[in-house]
Structures are given as C-alpha cells and as structure tokens.
Amino acid sequence: MAEAERIIGTPGTPDDGGERTATPGASGADQQPAPDQRRPGRGRRIAVLFAVAAFAYALDLVSKMIVVAKLEHHAPIQVIGDWLEFHAIRNPGAAFGFGGAFTIIFTLIAAAVIVVIFRLARKLYSFPWAVALGLLLGGALGNLTDRIFRSPGIFEGQVVDFIAPKGFAVFNLADSAIVCGGILIVLLSFRGLDPDGTVHKD
Numbered sequence: 001m002a003e004a005e006r007i008i009g010t011p012g013t014p015d016d017g018g019e020r021t022a023t024p025g026a027s028g029a030d031q032q033p034a035p036d037q038r039r040p041g042r043g044r045r046i047a048v049l050f051a052v053a054a055f056a057y058a059l060d061l062v063s064k065m066i067v068v069a070k071l072e073h074h075a076p077i078q079v080i081g082d083w084l085e086f087h088a089i090r091n092p093g094a095a096f097g098f099g100g101a102f103t104i105i106f107t108l109i110a111a112a113v114i115v116v117i118f119r120l121a122r123k124l125y126s127f128p129w130a131v132a133l134g135l136l137l138g139g140a141l142g143n144l145t146d147r148i149f150r151s152p153g154i155f156e157g158q159v160v161d162f163i164a165p166k167g168f169a170v171f172n173l174a175d176s177a178i179v180c181g182g183i184l185i186v187l188l189s190f191r192g193l194d195p196d197g198t199v200h201k202d
Contacts, residue, residue, distance in 0.1 A: 041197075046121050048130040049137065056138025056177040061145065063173050064160040071162060083166045090150075090158035091170070107147040107155045110140045125197035128188055133195075135181030142174030 067088045071077065076087035117137045124130055143159050150157035161170040192200040 041125055042123075045124050045127055045130040048127060049117075049121055049124065049134040052131050052134025053137035053141065056135055056173070057141045057145075060138070060142035060172060060174040060177070063162070064142075064146070067160055067162045072160075076164065085164045085166075086162050087164040087170060088160065088162045089170050091161045092156075092158045104155055107144065110144045110147065113140045114144070120195055124195050126188075126193060126195055128184065128193065129195040132181045132184035132188065135177045135184070139174040139177035139181065142172070142177070 067086070071086055072088040074088070076085040078085050114137060117133050117140075120133060124133070146159040147157045148154055150160070152158070159172065159174075161172045161175075163172060163176075164170045194200065
C-alpha cells in the first residue's frame with residue numbers, strides 16, 4: 001500500500017503531457033512538481049475523464065430509453081442478418097448476463113468502482129488513463145442507474161441489454177464502455193504508464 005501511494009503521489013509535469021519516467025534513486029522531492037505546476041495539468045485530465053464519462057453515460061442512457069420505448073416486448077430487429085440483432089432483455093446479473101443471482105453484490109461492486117475512480121481522479125496526470133477511467137466511470141454509472149431505478153426495486157433493478165451478436169451474450173453500451181476501458185488499462189499497464197503519468201521502464 002505504501003508503494004502504491006508513492007507511485008500515485010509522483011505526478012508528471014503538465015508541460016510534458018503528464019508523463020515522466022521514474023528515475024531510480026531519485027528522491028520524492030526531486031520528482032514532486034511544485035503545487036502551481038500540478039494544478040493545471042491535473043485539471044485538464046480530470047476534465048477529460050468526466051467528459052468521457054458523461055458522453056458514455058448519456059449514450060447508454062439514451063439508448064436504453066429508446067430500447068424500452070420502441071423495442072421491449074417486440075420481436076428482435078436484425079441489424080446484420082442473423083449475425084447481429086437488437087433484442088431487448090432485462091438482465092439481473094453482471095455484464096453479458098453473468099451472475100443473475102447476485103444483483104445486489106454487483107450493485108455494490110459498481111458503486112465501489114465509482115468511488116475508487118473518484119479517488120484516483122485526485123492524482124490523475126495521464127491523458128490515456130483519463131480516457132480509460134472515464135469509460136469505466138460512464139459504464140459503471142449507466143448500469144448502476146438501472147440497478148437503482150428499474151424494477152423490481154432499489155439496488156435490485158434489472159439492467160436493459162439489447163446488443164445481441166450471434167452466439168454471444170446480450171449486452172449494452174455501458175458494458176461496451178467498461179470493456180473498452182478495461183482493455184485500455186491493461187495496455188497502459190503493459191506499457192508501464194501509471195495514472196499519475198509516471199512511466200516505468202524495465
């Protein structure tokens with residue numbers, strides 16, 4: 001935990017795009033920018049995070065409203081033959097229909113993910129991480145909204161899914177945002193880029 005706090009606590013300067021390479025043996029004071037340098041770079045990346053999250057959330061919310069109004073209780077619509085259909089279902093489980101018996105648990109997990117992202121945002125200096133966390137935040141908020149406000153009840157609501165590829169589980173745009181954000185985080189981790197903008201080179 002102390003090591004993780006040390007990594008998150010050494011942000012890159014805003015002039016170099018928020019990325020800097022960790023120098024072995026350098027002290028924390030040498031790597032720590034002055035407060036007046038830190039604030040602008042972090043503010044831009046937080047703005048990117050919330051802009052991406054707002055876009056992903058709005059897109060998911062609008063798509064679900066249209067699906068509920070126009071597609072639910074109707075026959076599936078073929079988009080690309082029988083390879084891709086729009087088929088409205090209610091999903092009590094996690095993404096892609098898994099874990100239908102653990103609705104409340106998945107609701108709590110989504111809420112915890114949102115809290116973690118907000119905590120990370122306070123020390124965020126990497127543009128790619130801002131995009132990745134924004135996708136995760138927007139997707140988590142989209143599905144959490146369903147959990148809270150849809151039937152059968154608060155924290156037990158069923159998520160609206162409608163994207164149905166052939167031979168695959170039905171999902172929604174929030175699930176897509178979460179998956180894309182997760183993939184981006186994996187790629188950034190392989191590159192050695194931390195949320196604070198520090199680049200670790202082996």
